[in-house]
Amino acid sequence: MNEKVLKTLEYDKITARLAELAGSPLAKAHCLELKPSSDLYEIQAAQRETSDALSRLLRKGSLSFSGITDVRGILKRLEIGSILGTDELLRLCKLLEVCARVKAYSRRETEEESRDSLDDIFDALQPLTPVSSEIRRCIVSENELSDDASPVLFKLRRSMRHTNDKVHAQLTSMVNGSVRTYLQDAVITMRNGRYCIPVKAEHRGQVPGMIHDQSSTGSTLFVEPMAVVKLNNELRELELKEEREIEVILSNLSALAAAETEALSEDLTFLTQLDIIFARAQLSRSYNGSEPVFNTEGRIHIKKGRHPLLDKKSVVPIDIRLGTDFQLLIITGPNTGGKTVSLKTVGLFTLMGQAGLHIPAFDGSELAVFEEVFADIGDEQSIEQSLSTFSSHMKTIVSILEQASENSLVLFDELGAGTDPTEGAALAISILSNLHRRGARTMATTHYSELKVFALSTPGVENGCCEFDVETLRPTYRLLIGVPGKSNAFAISSKLGLSDEIIEEAKTHLSEQDESFEDLITSLENSRVTIEREREEIDRYKQEIHSLKQRLEQKQDKLENSREDILRKAREEARAILQDAKDYADTTIRNFNKFGKENISAKEMEKERERLRKKLSGVEKNLTLKAEKKPKKELSAKDLKIGDGVKVLSMNLKGTVSTLPNSKGNLYVQMGILRSQVNIKDLELLDEPDITGPGVSKSGGGSGKIKMSKSASVGMELNLLGKTVDEAIAELDKYLDDAYLAHMPSVRIVHGKGTGALRKGVHNYLRRNKHVKSFRLGEFGEGDAGVTIVEFRQ
Numbered sequence: 001m002n003e004k005v006l007k008t009l010e011y012d013k014i015t016a017r018l019a020e021l022a023g024s025p026l027a028k029a030h031c032l033e034l035k036p037s038s039d040l041y042e043i044q045a046a047q048r049e050t051s052d053a054l055s056r057l058l059r060k061g062s063l064s065f066s067g068i069t070d071v072r073g074i075l076k077r078l079e080i081g082s083i084l085g086t087d088e089l090l091r092l093c094k095l096l097e098v099c100a101r102v103k104a105y106s107r108r109e110t111e112e113e114s115r116d117s118l119d120d121i122f123d124a125l126q127p128l129t130p131v132s133s134e135i136r137r138c139i140v141s142e143n144e145l146s147d148d149a150s151p152v153l154f155k156l157r158r159s160m161r162h163t164n165d166k167v168h169a170q171l172t173s174m175v176n177g178s179v180r181t182y183l184q185d186a187v188i189t190m191r192n193g194r195y196c197i198p199v200k201a202e203h204r205g206q207v208p209g210m211i212h213d214q215s216s217t218g219s220t221l222f223v224e225p226m227a228v229v230k231l232n233n234e235l236r237e238l239e240l241k242e243e244r245e246i247e248v249i250l251s252n253l254s255a256l257a258a259a260e261t262e263a264l265s266e267d268l269t270f271l272t273q274l275d276i277i278f279a280r281a282q283l284s285r286s287y288n289g290s291e292p293v294f295n296t297e298g299r300i301h302i303k304k305g306r307h308p309l310l311d312k313k314s315v316v317p318i319d320i321r322l323g324t325d326f327q328l329l330i331i332t333g334p335n336t337g338g339k340t341v342s343l344k345t346v347g348l349f350t351l352m353g354q355a356g357l358h359i360p361a362f363d364g365s366e367l368a369v370f371e372e373v374f375a376d377i378g379d380e381q382s383i384e385q386s387l388s389t390f391s392s393h394m395k396t397i398v399s400i401l402e403q404a405s406e407n408s409l410v411l412f413d414e415l416g417a418g419t420d421p422t423e424g425a426a427l428a429i430s431i432l433s434n435l436h437r438r439g440a441r442t443m444a445t446t447h448y449s450e451l452k453v454f455a456l457s458t459p460g461v462e463n464g465c466c467e468f469d470v471e472t473l474r475p476t477y478r479l480l481i482g483v484p485g486k487s488n489a490f491a492i493s494s495k496l497g498l499s500d501e502i503i504e505e506a507k508t509h510l511s512e513q514d515e516s517f518e519d520l521i522t523s524l525e526n527s528r529v530t531i532e533r534e535r536e537e538i539d540r541y542k543q544e545i546h547s548l549k550q551r552l553e554q555k556q557d558k559l560e561n562s563r564e565d566i567l568r569k570a571r572e573e574a575r576a577i578l579q580d581a582k583d584y585a586d587t588t589i590r591n592f593n594k595f596g597k598e599n600i601s602a603k604e605m606e607k608e609r610e611r612l613r614k615k616l617s618g619v620e621k622n623l624t625l626k627a628e629k630k631p632k633k634e635l636s637a638k639d640l641k642i643g644d645g646v647k648v649l650s651m652n653l654k655g656t657v658s659t660l661p662n663s664k665g666n667l668y669v670q671m672g673i674l675r676s677q678v679n680i681k682d683l684e685l686l687d688e689p690d691i692t693g694p695g696v697s698k699s700g701g702g703s704g705k706i707k708m709s710k711s712a713s714v715g716m717e718l719n720l721l722g723k724t725v726d727e728a729i730a731e732l733d734k735y736l737d738d739a740y741l742a743h744m745p746s747v748r749i750v751h752g753k754g755t756g757a758l759r760k761g762v763h764n765y766l767r768r769n770k771h772v773k774s775f776r777l778g779e780f781g782e783g784d785a786g787v788t789i790v791e792f793r794q
Contacts, residue, residue: 001036001351001373008375009347011036013309014283014357021282023065026268027275034276036354038371043294045117046280046356051291052116053281054358056105062282063105065275067094068268075265078258083251087142092257092264093135099267100127102274118277121270126263131256138249145246153245160238167195167231174225182206184220193239194232196222280357287312289358292349292367298323298406298441300346303362307345308352312360318479320346323368326462328432328442329481330455333466339445340377342466342479343411346443347375350409368441370409374400377413390418397431406439415444415451425450436460587741635680637661645686648678654686717748725761732765740771740792748778749788762788 006012019031037043057063074088084092106122138149147154171188175197180186182203189196191212198220199207209225224232257264283289287308301324304317320342322329331339349359353367376396397412404410416428425448432454435442444451455463467478637660640646644657648669655671665680718735720728732749739747751758766775771792778787 001038001354005347005373005375006035006351008377009344009351009373010309011348011351014348014352017286018279018283018357021279021286022275023279024068024272024275026068026070026272027065027279030272030276031279034355036351036373037356038354038369040294040296040369043354043356043369047291047294047353047358048117049277050280050284050356050358052118053277054284055116056118057278057281057285060105063102063274063278065098065102065271065278067098068271068275069095071095071264071268075261075268078254078261081258082254083247084254084257085250086139086145089135089250089253089257090139090142093132093139095264095267095271096128096132097136099125099271100129100132102271103127118274121274124266124270126260126267128260128263128267131260134256135253138253145249149249150245153242153249156238156242156245160235160242163231163235163238167228167235170228170231171195171197171225174227179207179225189222191222191224193236194224195228196224199223284358287360289360290363290365292353292359292361292365294353294367294369296369298327298368298370298439299366300350300368300441301366302346302349302359303365305345305349305359305361305365307341307348308360309348310341316478317361318342318345319481320479321481322346322443323441326460327439328436328455328458328461329444329464330432330451330461331443331445331464331466331479332447332452338466338479340413343375343377343413343443343445347373347409347411368409370441371405371407372403373409373411374404375411375413376400376415377411390424393418401431401434404435404438404440408440410435410440410442412442412444415446416448417446421448424448429454432461433458583741635683635685637665637680639685640667640680640683647684647686648676648682649684650678650682651676716744717750719750720758720762721750721752723758725758728758729761729765732762736769736771736790744792745794746789746791748783749790750783750786751788753784753786759785759788766790 015032015034018034019028022028022031037046069091071088071091074084074092077084077088103122103125106119106125138146140146145153147157168188175183175186175188179197179199182199184198184200187198189198194210194212196212197207198215199222201214201219201221204211204221204223207223207225209223209227210229211221211223213222214220287306300320300322302318302320304319306312306315306317316338318338318341320329331342333339349361349365350367350370350373352359354369359365359367376393397415400410412428412431415431416424418424419427425446428444428446428448428451432442432444432451436458452463455461462481464479464481467480640657640660642657642660645654646657646669647654648671651671653671655669658668658670658675661667661680666677667680668675668677669683718732720731723731728751736747749762751762753759763775766772766788773791773793775788775790777785778789782789
C-alpha cells in the first residue's frame with residue numbers, strides 16, 4: 001500500500017491511537033508500523049483475532065501488558081555467556097511475571113467455553129515460574145540482593161553487621177569519652193570506605209591513627225583511630241568477599257536464564273503479538289466497532305458507518321454501496337455537505353479492515369480486498385515547485401492512472417476543479433471513463449452537471465448526493481445513492497440575503513438545457529422526499545401491525561394455557577372423586593365379607609347398605625356440573641359466634657369458628673386437625689350443623705354429624721395403657737380399620753410391659769386380622785417390649 005494514501009486518509013492517526021492502547025514499548029512500535037495487507041486469509045485471521053480479543057475483554061475485563069520491555073539485547077548477551085546485572089535479571093523476571101499473568105487470564109471459567117483463535121498463542125506462552133521465582137528470591141531491587149540469596153552471603157552480611165556494630169561502639173566510646181575535647185564535632189563519618197572521626201588539626205598528635213582526608217580549610221583532619229583500624233580492615237575484607245559472592249549469585253542466575261533463552265525469546269514474541277491484538281480490540285471497543293465481511297469481488301456495503309476520527313456523539317452515520325450494480329459512484333451536492341467525509345470514510349475503512357482493525361459500522365458491513373488504494377483529496381498546491389491547484393491535482397491523477405487496476409480503489413475529491421469548467425468537466429469524464437473500463441472501483445465528488453448526465457447515461461455508473469436542507473442552510477450529512485445532487489447556489493444565496501433582482505438576472509444566464517436539468521433534479525428530489533415519507537409511514541404501520549399481532553398471539557397463548565389449566569384441574573378433581581369412590585367401595589366389600597363370616601344381623605347389613613347408597617349419591621353429585629351459585633352474603637363480625645360451621649373459600653374446606661374476628665377481620669377456624677387464621681371475607685356461613693373438627697358437636701341441637709376423612713383423624717399411634725384386654729381389643733379393632741382405610745403403611749400400638757397379658761391379647765388379635773401383614777416388638781429407641789409395630793398389607 002502506497003505511503004501517500006495512508007497520510008491522505010489519516011490512517012497514521014488511527015495507528016497512533018492504537019499505539020496509545022498498547023502496553024509495551026515494543027508493541028507500540030509495531031502498532032505505529034502496522035500496514036494493511038492484501039492477502040484475504042491473513043486479513044480474515046487478523047479480524048478473527050481482534051473479534052476474539054474483544055469478546056474476552058467484554059467477558060473478563062482488561063488485560064495489562066505493562067512490565068514488558070525489549071529484552072532482545074539481554075538475550076544476545078546470555079547467548080555469548082555474559083553475566084547479567086541485577087537490573088537486567090529483573091527485566092527478565094518482569095517479562096516472565098507478565099507471561100504468568102496473561103496465561104492465567106486465558107484460562108477458561110467453564111469447560112463449556114469453546115476455543116478461539118487466541119488459544120494457540122496463549123498455550124505457547126511459557127511462564128518459567130522456577131526461573132522468575134529464583135530471580136525474585138535473590139534480588140530485592142536493582143541495587144540490592146537479598147540476604148537469603150545464598151548461605152555464604154547470609155553469613156558474610158551477618159559478620160559485616162557484627163563488625164560494623166563493634167566499630168560504631170568503639171568510635172562512639174571515643175567520641176563521647178577521652179578524645180571529645182580534640183574533636184571538631186562529636187560525629188562518626190566515612191572516608192574512602194573507612195570509619196573516621198573529625199579531629200582538630202592542632203590536636204593531631206593527641207589522637208593516634210591514620211589520616212584519610214582533611215577539610216577544605218585544613219582545620220579538620222579525618223582520622224581513623226588505631227583502635228578501629230583492625231576492625232575496619234576486617235570490614236573491608238568482608239565487603240570484598242560479599243562482592244565476590246554477589247558475582248557468583250548473578251552468574252548462577254544468568255546461567256539459569258541462559259538455559260531458557262529460546263523460551264524467553266518466544267515469550268517476548270507472543271506477548272508482543274497479544275499486546276497488539278488486545279490493543280486492536282480496545283480500539284474497537286472505544287468506537288463500538290464491528291468485524292467487516294471481506295470479499296474479493298470488489299463489493300463494498302457499509303451500514304451506518306461513522307468516521308472514526310470524528311466525534312462519535314455528533315457524527316451522522318452513512319450507508320454506502322459500491323461494486324454491486326455499479327462500479328463508479330459520482331457524488332454531487334453543495335460544499336460542507338459531507339462529500340469528502342464520505343470519500344475518506346470508504347478509503348479509511350478499507351485500510352483499517354485490511355490491517356485487521358474493526359470498523360465503526362453496523363454488523364454485516366462488507367468490504368473488498370484491494371491491492372492498492374489511491375486518493376486525490378485536498379489542496380496540494382506547491383509554491384516551491386510553482387504548481388497551481390490544478391497542476392498539483394493533475395500530477396497525482398497521472399500517477400494514479402499509471403498504477404490503477406481492477407483490484408484498486410480510487411477516490412477523487414472535486415475531480416477536474418481548478419480550471420475552465422467546460423474543459424475540466426470533459427477531462428473528468430475522460431479520466432473516469434478510463435478507470436471504469438479498467439474495472440477499478442471509483443468514487444468521485446464534483447459540482448459539474450456534465451458528470452451528473454454522464455452518470456445517468458452510462459451503465460455501471462451511479463449518481464449520489466449529500467442531502468442539504470435549504471430551509472435551514474444546513475447539510476444533513478446523509479448520503480443518498482441514485483439521486484444527483486443540486487448545488488442550490490441560487491437558493492442559498494437568497495437565504496443569505498442576496499437580492500431577488502440579482503438572482504433573477506443570474507438565472508437568465510443559464511442555458512435552457514441547464515435550467516431544465518436543474519428542474520429535473522428538483523423534481524427528483526421532491527419525489528424522493530415524498531417517497532421517503534411514505535416509506536417511513538408504511539414502516540410505522542408495519543411496526544404497529546407487528547405489535548398488534550404479537551399481543552394477539554400472547555393473548556391466544558394465555559387463553560390456551562388457561563384452558564389447559566382448567567382441564568387439568570378438572571381431571572385431577574375427577575380422579576380424586578373416583579379414587580375416593582373406589583376406596584369406599586373396597587371398604588364396603590371388605591365389610592360385607594366380614595359380615596358374612598361373623599354372622600352380623602340383617603339390620604346391621606341394611607344400615608351399611610343405606611350408608612353406601614348415600615355415599616354413592618354424593619359421588620354422583622360431585623361428578624355432575626354444579627349449579628351456578630348465588631353470590632354469597634357479605635359476613636360481618638356479629639354474624640359469627642364460636643362453634644358456627646363455616647366454609648373457607650380459598651381452601652375449599654369446612655370448619656368451625658374457634659375465635660371471634662379482631663379489628664382487621666381475622667379469626668381462627670378449626671378445619672379437622674388444621675387450625676388456621678383467615679379473614680372474614682374468605683368465609684361462608686353454613687346452614688347445616690355439620691362440622692369438621694374431631695369430636696365436636698353443635699350446641700343446642702343434639703350431636704353433629706362428623707364429616708372428616710380418615711386420614712385427617714387417625715393418628716400414627718394407639719395408646720392402650722390402663723385398659724383391660726377386652727376394652728383394648730375393641731378399641732384396637734376400630735383403630736386398625738381406620739388406619740387401614742387411611743392407607744397408613746404402619747402404626748404403633750402402646751400396651752406397656754406389665755404382666756404381659758395385654759401384649760399377649762394384642763398379639764393374638766393381630767394374628768387373626770387379615771389387614772395386618774406383620775408385627776413386631778419395638779426396638780431400642782422405639783419403646784422396647786412395651787410397644788408393638790404393626791405393618792399393613794398394601
